[in-house]
Structures are given as structure tokens and as C-alpha cells.
Amino acid sequence: MQIVLCYPVEERHIRLIQAAWPEAEVVDAGQERIAAELPNADIYCGHAKVPVPWSETVSNGRLQWIQSSAAGLDHCLTPEVVASDIPVSSASGVLAKQVADHTMALLAGMLRDLPTFFRAKEKKEFIRRPTRDLFGATVGIVGLGGNGRLLARVLKAFDTKILATDWFPDNPCEFVDEILPADQLDEMLPQVDILILAAPLTDETRGMIGARQLALLPENAVLVNVARGPLVVEEHLADALQSEHLWGAGIDVTEIEPLPEESRLWGLKNLIITPHVGGQRVSRIDDMTRLFCENITRFRAGKPLINLVDKRLGFPAPGVSFDPRQGVS
Ligand SMILES: NC(=O)C1=CN([C@@H]2O[C@H](COP(=O)(O)OP(=O)(O)OC[C@H]3O[C@@H](n4cnc5c(N)ncnc54)[C@H](O)[C@@H]3O)[C@@H](O)[C@H]2O)C=CC1
Numbered sequence: 001m002q003i004v005l006c007y008p009v010e011e012r013h014i015r016l017i018q019a020a021w022p023e024a025e026v027v028d029a030g031q032e033r034i035a036a037e038l039p040n041a042d043i044y045c046g047h048a049k050v051p052v053p054w055s056e057t058v059s060n061g062r063l064q065w066i067q068s069s070a071a072g073l074d075h076c077l078t079p080e081v082v083a084s085d086i087p088v089s090s091a092s093g094v095l096a097k098q099v100a101d102h103t104m105a106l107l108a109g110m111l112r113d114l115p116t117f118f119r120a121k122e123k124k125e126f127i128r129r130p131t132r133d134l135f136g137a138t139v140g141i142v143g144l145g146g147n148g149r150l151l152a153r154v155l156k157a158f159d160t161k162i163l164a165t166d167w168f169p170d171n172p173c174e175f176v177d178e179i180l181p182a183d184q185l186d187e188m189l190p191q192v193d194i195l196i197l198a199a200p201l202t203d204e205t206r207g208m209i210g211a212r213q214l215a216l217l218p219e220n221a222v223l224v225n226v227a228r229g230p231l232v233v234e235e236h237l238a239d240a241l242q243s244e245h246l247w248g249a250g251i252d253v254t255e256i257e258p259l260p261e262e263s264r265l266w267g268l269k270n271l272i273i274t275p276h277v278g279g280q281r282v283s284r285i286d287d288m289t290r291l292f293c294e295n296i297t298r299f300r301a302g303k304p305l306i307n308l309v310d311k312r313l314g315f316p317a318p319g320v321s322f323d324p325r326q327g328v329s
Pocket residue numbers: 071072073090091092093095096099142143144145146147148165166167168182198199200201202204205226227228252253276277278279280315316
């Protein structure tokens with residue numbers, strides 16, 4: 001049994017994985033060796049950011065399970081993997097707390113107009129201008145999974161009205177006032193002061209926020225994208241920010257990462273950009289290893305995996321959820 005890893009593990013993580021399956025050989029391939037090691041894996045855990053030979057790996061017939069170390073599965077759900085019978089599980093929940101924090105930072109930063117004050121600080125200027133706050137706002141969340149649900153809980157403390165769209169609208173959430181089916185996004189947009197994107201990148205969601213959807217948002221709405229850059233048509237977002245139809249936006253993800261030097265987005269004053277760091281936290285790799293070890297125990301016992309992905313949809317169906325600081329619930 002060979003377990004191949006491609007996430008930034010240290011010796012102590014490898015020891016934990018080894019303890020979960022003592023007979024297995026654990027190979028820390030990293031980004032450097034993953035293309036060479038993946039075809040020999042029985043189990044793969046990681047998030048390869050370099051091209052890897054999925055086609056060869058699937059046709060070898062050796063790979064038995066993919067544990068993504070990311071919540072987003074766009075890195076591994078290739079047509080060959082989707083067509084195969086290899087189960088895929090995601091890291092939903094592992095990063096949710098820091099993503100919620102980061103979303104609140106982007107949102108509050110934009111409502112309180114921190115970009116203006118940061119620019120003023122550079123010039124040693126003391127300026128004041130009207131700002132806004134979150135209390136009483138109507139917030140729309142696109143995607144009520146691990147991240148979207150936790151965000152709803154946090155946002156509710158600000159007396160907000162929360163609407164959401166989700167692929168599974170019948171899966172209730174006590175902090176959301178109304179959950180609409182994914183295809184009713186157009187109905188939600190005109191009602192919200194703040195729109196938060198927390199859905200995976202799939203064929204359905206690519207380009208889901210373009211000029212038409214931005215125009216459906218009320219004047220002065222704020223957009224936050226902590227999901228994947230290609231959910232938004234970046235040129236259209238730049239237009240809506242430049243015309244000041246939107247009050248502002250906070251984005252942790254862009255269509256191309258790193259954002260190219262020539263992008264129009266860099267020059268927009270009402271935009272906060274962070275370099276895909278929403279999921280970062282000092283103990284992120286410990287947290288991920290905890291989920292992987294829990295799933296190894298389940299895999300060995302033939303029990304259902306946490307965050308088992310519906311590969312045709314591109315994300316997990318509702319089920320048990322995993323909080324690395326509390327465990328399974
Ligand atoms: N900025 C960052 O560092 C991070 C970004 N992400 C991104 O955020 C996404 C969401 O993360 P999680 O909540 O953990 O994923 P998740 O898999 O737990 O939840 C995704 C949710 O989106 C819903 N959904 C799918 N298609 C939809 C559509 N067309 N419209 C509305 N809802 C739809 C699903 O029903 C599900 O409830 C990930 O796929 C990933 O791309 C995740 C973690 C960190």
C-alpha cells in the first residue's frame with residue numbers, strides 16, 4: 001500500500017499518517033515529485049499545483065482513493081477521474097474558520113473604506129469620509145457548504161437578513177432566512193446589499209457573475225469572492241467598480257493567480273485584493289492531517305468517508321461535517 005502526499009507536510013504529519021496505517025509506505029512527493037509519484041499511488045492526498053498525469057494514473061488501475069487537501073476540487077476532477085470508480089473526498093470544513101475570518105476582514109475593510117485610509121496613511125494625510133457598517137444589511141451567500149454555513153452564523157450576529165442559493169436548498173441552516181435553489185440566483189441579487197461567493201468552480205458556476213448579474217445588484221452593493229476567481233468575469237467586475245455601481249469588492253481569488261501585473265484590477269481604488277490566503281492558518285497542515293487520518297480509519301474499516309464527493313456535481317452532497325478543532329459532527 002503506497003500513500004502519496006502532495007501537501008506541505010512535515011515529519012510529524014508523516015508519523016501520524018504512518019500510525020493510522022502502519023503497513024503502508026508513505027511518500028512525501030511534494031509539488032516537485034508529484035507528477036512522477038502519482039502513477040504509483042494506491043492512495044493520494046494533496047493538491048497538485050503542477051500538471052500531473054491523471055490519465056495514466058487512472059488507466060494504471062492502482063489508485064483507490066483521492067483525498068483532496070483543498071475544499072475546491074477543480075485540481076483533481078478531470079474527466080478521467082470523474083468517469084472512473086475512484087472515490088474522491090474533499091477538505092470541506094478544514095479551512096472554514098479562517099475563511100470566515102478572512103471574508104469578514106474583506107467585507108468590513110470595504111464597508112469601512114480601509115483602502116482610502118491606507119492610501120492616506122502612505123501620504124501622512126488625516127482625512128475623513130462617510131463609511132458604512134454591516135448591521136441590518138441583507139447578505140446573499142452563493143454556496144451554503146462548509147464555508148457558507150459558518151459565514152451565515154458569524155454574519156447573523158450583525159442583525160443581518162441572510163439569503164442564500166445552494167444546490168441543495170432543502171438542507172436547512174438555522175442562520176439563513178431563505179435558501180433558494182442554485183438556479184434562482186437572479187431572484188436573490190436585487191435583494192442583497194452584500195453578495196458573498198462561496199461556491200465551488202464547476203461548469204455551472206464558471207462566469208456566474210458577469211455584467212448582467214452585477215447590474216441586478218442594487219447600487220452600492222459590495223461583492224466578496226472567497227471561492228474561485230473564474231466565478232466572476234473580471235473585466236465586468238472592473239467595469240462595475242470603475243462606474244461605482246458597486247460600492248466596492250473584496251476578492252481573495254482571481255481568474256489567473258498570481259494576478260498578472262497588467263491587470264486592470266490593481267488600479268481600482270474600491271477593491272481589496274488578497275493573494276488566495278483565505279484558507280491560511282498556522283495549524284492548517286495539522287488540521288488537514290487530522291481529517292486525512294480520520295478518513296484513513298474509515299477507508300480501512302469500509303465506512304463512508306467524510307466529505308465524499310459527488311464527482312458528477314463536483315462537490316460533496318450534505319452529510320457529516322468535519323471541524324478540525326472539534327471533530328466530526
Ligand atoms: N479562498 C480560499 O482560500 C478558499 C477557497 N475555497 C473555495 O470555496 C469553495 C467552497 O468551499 P466549501 O464551503 O468548503 O465547499 P463545500 O463543498 O463544503 O460547499 C460547496 C457548496 O456550494 C454549493 N453549490 C454548488 N454549486 C452551486 C451553485 N451553482 N450555486 C450555489 N451553490 C452551489 C454546494 O451545494 C455546497 O453546499 C471551494 O470549492 C473552494 O473553491 C475553499 C477554501 C479556502
